[in-house]
Amino acid sequence: MPAASAGTTASTAPTTDAMPTPHEKPWRSLVVIAFGIMMVALDGTIVAVANPAIGASLGATLAELQWVTHGYLLGLAVCLITAGKLADRLGHRKLYLVGVAGFTLSSVAIGLSSGTGMLIGFRVVQGVFGAALMPASLGMLRAAFPGHLLNRALGVFSGLIGTSAAAGPIVGGLLVSTLGWQAAFFVNLPVGVVAVALAVRFLPANRPTDQSSSFDLLGVALLTISTFGVVLALVLAPEHGWTSSATLVPGLVGLAFGVAFVLWQLRAPEPLMPMSLFRSVPVSVGTVVMLVMALAMFGSMFFLTFYVQGVHGLSALETGLQLLPLTALLAVGPPLASRLFDRFGLRWPILGGLVSSAIAMFGMSTLGVDGGTGLLPLWLTLLGAGLGVVMVGATDAVIGNAPVSLAGVASGMQQTLLQLGGSLGTAILGAVVSGQVGGNLAAQLTAAGAPAPTATQVAEWQTVVAQGGAVIPEGTAPALAEAIKHASNVTFVDGMSLAFTVAGVALTLGAAISALLKRGEHTGEAVVHV
Template sequence: MMVALDGTIVAVANPAIGRDLQASLAELQWVTHGYLLGLAVFLITAGKLGDRFGYRRMYLVGVVGFVVASVAIALSSGVVLLVAFRILQGIFGAVLSPAAMGLLRTSFPPERLGRAFGLFGSLLSAANAAGPIAGGLLVSAFGWQAAFLINVPVGAVALGLGLWLLATDRPDTTRARFDLTGVALLTVAIFSLVWALVEAPGAGWTAAVTLAPLAVFAVFGAAFVLWERRPADPLLPLAIFRNPSVSIGVVLMLLMALSLIGSLFFVTFYLQGVLGLSPTRAGMFLLPLMAMMGIASPLAGRLLDRVGAKIPTIAGLLSSAFGLFLLSRLDTDTAFAFVAVAFLLLGAGLSLVMTGATAAIVGNVPVRLAGVASGMQQSAMQLGGSLGTAVLGAVMSMTIIATLPGHYRAADLAAPGAGELAAMQSTVAQGGAVVPEGADAALTQAVTAASHAAFLDGMHLAFGIAAAVMALAAALALLMRPGTAGAGQAEPVAHV
C-alpha cells in the first residue's frame, strides 16, 4: 500500500511543490514520471532478484530503501534533487512490489490464492485512490514534505512486523545469470521515450530535444527486442506475447493506468486552481473514486472466477470511458454530485479492468514464467501512468497555447504575444493565471476567467481523448479468450 499510495499522493502535493520550489509544469510532471519510471524500469529485474535471493530479504531491503528515499525527498531544496530521489524511491518500490506478490504466492494454498489476491488488489486500489485524500490532509496541515515523511512511521511498522512475522523463504538458485544487457537496453529505451513526451509540449515535436530521445528510444527498443532472443534466461521472454490474451492484457493495463494517473494529475489542478478548493477539500472530492475502487476490486475478483475475464473487462472499459466523458464536461460551477457520479463510474470500471487485465496476463502464461508475468503487469501499469501524465500534458499545453489568445480577446483584453504565451502556458496549465502587477479587481477577474477557460478547453479535450481511447480498448478486449484465466493449462496456476 505504501508503494501504491506514493504513486498518487503527489497529485495533491504538486501545486504546493510547484509554489515552494518554483517548478514548471514539465518539472512537476517529472515528480510523477520519475517515481513511475523507476518502478516500471526495475520491476522485472527486481522480480528476478527475489527469485534469486528470497522474497522476504528483498521485501525488507525494499522497505528500508523506500523510507530512506522518502526522507531524502522531503529534505530536497530543489526540484532536480527531488526528482532524482523520486526515481530512487521508485526503484525501491519496484523491489517491494514483486516481493510482496511472491510472499503471498508462497504463503497461501492454491484454493485460497484467489481470495488473497482479491484482498491484495482491493488494498492497492484503495491506496492508489486514497493518495489525494491523505495528501490533502497532510499538505494542508504540515506542508508538502509531510506527504513523504508519512512513510517513516509506516515503514517502521512494516519493517518490524516483517522481521517478526515473515518466514524465510527458499530462494531459487538454479536460474541462469541475470540478463544485464536486456536491463540496460530497456532502461535507456523507456527513459528516452518518457523524456521525449515531457519535452515535446514545451519545445515542440520537431525540436531536437524531442526527436533525439525518440531516436534513442527507437534504436534501443529495437535492440532490446533483438537481444531478448539470445539469452538462456531473458529479461522478458518474447514468446509469452504469442498468446493474444497476454498481449491484450498488457495494452489494457497501460490504458487503465494512463486514464487513472493522468486524470488525477489534472483534476487536482482543476479542483484547487479553477474551483479554488483547499488541498483537503480537493482530496474529499476524490473520495467516491477511492471508495469505489476499494469496494469493487474484491467483487471483481469473484466475478472473474465465475464468468472469466473477458466480459467484466469490457464492462469496466465502457464504464471508465463514460466516467472520463463526464469528467470532460466539468466547468467552473459543476456540482459535487456530478463529479461524484463520474468518479464512481471511473472507479468501478478501473477496478474491473485492473483485475481482468491482471488475470489475462498472469493467468495465461506457464507457471515457470509467473514471476516474469507479474513484473510485466506491474511495469505496464507504472509505465502507463507515466505516459498518461506526459500525453495528456502535451494535449493540455497545445490546447492552451491555441485557445488562450481567443479567450483574452473575448474578454476585451490584449491577446498575449508568442513570447508571452509561452511564458504563461505553464501557469495556466496548473489552473492559475498570470495577472499583471498592480491590476485592479476587474482586470484580475477578466484575466483569471480567460485563463480558466483555456485550462478547461485543454482538460475537456484531454479527457475526451482518454474516453475515446478507453472505448476503443473495449473493442480490443473482444479479442480476449473467453473463460477463466489459466483455464485449459496443463499445470496449476500456482505452486506452493
C-alpha cells in the same frame, strides 16, 4: 485458456518447473506483504502534499520540485522488470526484504537531506528499492494462492493499496502541518521496521522459482537504457514540447534500444523476458488494457484537480471530497470485483469496466465552466467502478496466466506498464490540453474584450491556463479581470474536454481488444509453459 500457439501448451494441472506448492496460510501472507506495499502507496501521495513545504524549506525551484517526483519515477520504472527477474532467480521473499529495508532507509535519508540535489538523489534510490519490493510482492501472491483464489487475493491486495493511496493526502497534511515535511518520510521508519519484522516471522521460506544457469546481462542493459529514454522523454515532453531535442533525443534512443531488446530476447539463450510469454492471449491483452487503464486513471485525476480548483475555486480539502467517488471506489471496488471474475471469467468484467470508464470520460468531456460540477459525481462513480474492475482484471490476466517461474518478471512488467501508462496519461493528454489552449487562447481573450495577446504572450501564458489558471496583468479593471479569467477557464475546459474525449476513445479501443479474451480464460486456472 484456448489452444495455445506453437511452442506453447496450456494445462490446468500443476507443473514441475520450479512451481512452489501454495502454502497453508496464504491470506496471512497477503496481509504481511500488503503492509510493505501500503507503505510505498502511502508515500507516493504523501509526497505530493509535502512538495510546497519542501520548496519553502530548501528553497527549491518548481523544476527541482518536479524532479522530486520524476527522480522516483525513473528509479522505479527503469528497474521493475530487472528486479522481477532477480526475484525469480533469488527468491521473492529475499528481494521483498531487501526492498522494504532499502525503501525505509532511503526514506530516512531523504528526511535528513539538507539540499534539493541530495533529496532528489535519494528519491532515485528510493525508487530503485520500490522496484525491488513491488514485483516480489506480486510474485509471492502468485506462488502463495491456488488458481481459484488468485483473483480474489489480487482484488483485496489492490483495495488495500487504493485505501493507502487515498489516505495519503490526509495523513500527509497532518504530518507536514504539525511536524514538517521531513515527517512525511520519517513515518516510513516505524512502518518499515514492522513490515520487515512481520515478513521475517510469517512469510514462508525463500524459494527461487527460476532455475536458469545464467543471467541475461545484455538484456538488462538494453532494457534499462530503453526504459530510461522513454520515461525521460515522457517526463520532459510537457515542459519542452514533443518536437524539442530534449524530448526527441531520449525518446528515440529509448525506442531504438527497445527494438534492440526485443530482437535480442528472440535469440538470447536464457532471455530476461521471453517473448514467448506473449503467446498467451490473456497476457498480451492484459498488457494493452493495463496501459490504457493507467493512461485514463492518472490523466483524468491530473486534470480534474485543475478543473475543480482552478475553474471552480475549491480548496484542497473540498477537492478531495469532490473526487471521493473515484478514490473510494478504487479502494473498495477491487475486492468486490474479484467476485465477478469468479463467476464470469476475465472477458465480460474487463469489457464492462472499460465501457463504464469510457462512458465516464465522454461524460466528463461535457463539463463546463458555468454549469458547476453537478454531474461530476456520477461520472466519477462510473469511472471508479470501471477502473477498479479493470485494474484487478488486467493484473489477473498478466500475472495469473504467466508461468510461476516468471512470476516476478510478469509482475515487473505489469508495474512498468502502470508507470508508463501514468506518464503517457499526463504527457499525451497534457499535450492535447496545451495544444488546444495555445490555439484558442488569443481568440477567447479578444472575444472577452481583452487586448489581443502577442504570440510570445500566448506562449508564456499557455502553461498557466493549461493548469486551470489565468494571467491577469497588474492594474486590470475588476470587470475585465473577471472576463479574462472566464475566457481562460473556457479555453482550459475546451482543452480538457478534448483530452477526455481522447481518453474515452482509448478506453473504447481497449474494450474492443478485451473482447479477444475467451470465456474459458479464467485467471489462475492455466499455467503457460514457454
